[in-house]
Amino acid sequence: MTNKIDTILAQAGNRDNNDQNNSISTPLYFGSNFRHDSLEEVETSDPTKRYSYSRLATPTRSVLQKALAELEGGVDSFAVSSGMAAIQLVFSLFKSGDHIITSDDLYGGSFRYFDYLSSHYGIKFSKWDGKDVDELKHLVTKDTKAIWLETPSNPTMKIIDIAEVSNLLHSIDNSILVCVDNTFLTPIYQRPLTLGADIVVHSATKYLSGHNDLLGGVVVAKDKAVDDDLLFNFNTTGVTLDPFDSWLLLRSLKTLSVRMERHTKNARYLCACLKKFDSVQKVLYPGVGGMISFYVNDDKVAQLLDNLKVISFAESLGGIESLVTLPAKQTHSDMTKEARLKLGITDNLIRLSVGLEDPRDLVEDIRQALGDAPIKLEESEKQTSTIN
Incomplete structure (x- = not known):
């Protein structure tokens, strides 16, 4: 059964919330580490699928991430400590010499971070006006790994056709990742992965939480191979969202x-x-x-x-x-x-x-x-x- 967005939001965390007493509201687990039943469990189970250390997984954050992935139509999601941490997690996929195209009107913090990556790590960037598709086509090089879009843009509200961009770039090279910052519209008005994008990002500090009381970020991937790379970097760098803010964000989603x-x-x-x-x-x-x-x-x-x-x-x-x-x-x-x-x-x-x-x-x-x-x-x- 595939539920509509309003049902996904209202039911987020209602079932499969790790509570032995069947609580309707997802419990808040503060634990930083978890007891193992046996050595066999440690030797035979996937460390990313069991609870051992909260940097890897916590019950509260797991419920939140499942709901976020379902909202955006991805295979999995990652709840991180801020919107900039979400952007940083995505860019951990790239290396020196890679070329990234960005739309020319973005959140100022994104520009600042991209300038840093260019000057310190040799990642190359080109800006696109978000309108001229022929220009976009000519910006693609053999080193192009992704395009980064905001639509509507911040702060001039420029609209970019995600489906058109995705179809064009994937026809040139299917490995080029289309990444969309969906902070302004949220899944209520726009679901980039269903339009052809590969990765969607949110500053969860904004509409997803909606109460001006927490910092958070979200990354959702459509493809399992990309998701696996993000998972490794997520666990390695420790940019994870803490249990309390995970619980607050899950609660806030219900009224999104x-x-x-x-x-x-x-x-x-x-x-x-x-x-x-x-x-x-x-x-x-x-x-x-x-x-x-x-x-x-x-x-x-x-x-x-x-x-x-x-x-x-x-x-x-x-x-x-x-x-x-x-x-x-x-x-x-x-x-x-x-x-x-x-x-x-x-x-x-x-x-x-x-x-x-x-x-x-x-x-x-x-x-x-x-x-x-x-x-x-x-x-x-x-x-x-x-x-x-």
Whole structure:
């Protein structure tokens, strides 16, 4: 029986949760090591399939990883200590001289890490605009091992056709790995492995956990051979997510679908309103999810950030509370100004993670911070934004 996503989420950890008393909620196992019944068990069993040392496996994390793999349609998943640890685990598959293509608009931490790999380990990188397929084809060399995509991109919300990219690159060389950061949309709105990708990554700190209270990352592989390589590196490097955060993340997954629905509903309402503000020049929104970017008049940036009363001026995203960020000064500050401007990451670009508050309060908070006049939505706009 193949369950739908909402059922997978609600039932995560309900069965096969290692509890002898059949607890509906997965128990939290804090143990760092586990007793063996006999020497024979140690000599004959697979160390990755039994519990011995928590770096290798823990009951709580195992339940979480099974649920995450099922959500993304992979053979297995790996729960790690942060989103950057997830990216690092994927790049442990590559070596000096390998060539990686990346989309040109990514989380700033990804750019910083890729620059480090290039300068210290000799991994070669090329950037692609995410649109011109002919250009992508010409970027492929005999050393190309993977492409790294974010869609929608952070922070300009660029959309890339995962299926088209996967079909193209696999037709050139089936061993090229298509890796997708799915943090913004989650499996609720996008399942990259079903579209042809080979690896999917999440910063679980964001929507998967959704409460601004843990750090975590996720890697899911579609192919067993790739999964086996990741498993070896996962166990060797010890980037594993601890039991308590594994339990918190598993609990949070159960509300992912309803949270994403509300994030989307609120974001659509804010988009309709932001477009009417005199101080807002342009709004970027992919159509679903809770992430919006918008440009404000240059003289309104500090005024907006200094006068918010409901929305918090803070980094990160994907939580219940709404957060606003200035990418040029925060998440993407390590990029050169020239590179930022080329992507449209100007000093007046605001990134908004829309939370679960009443959206009318969020609109009013932005309006009063900007000092703009009250706005009124037409009936057609209200219907589009899904708020009555």
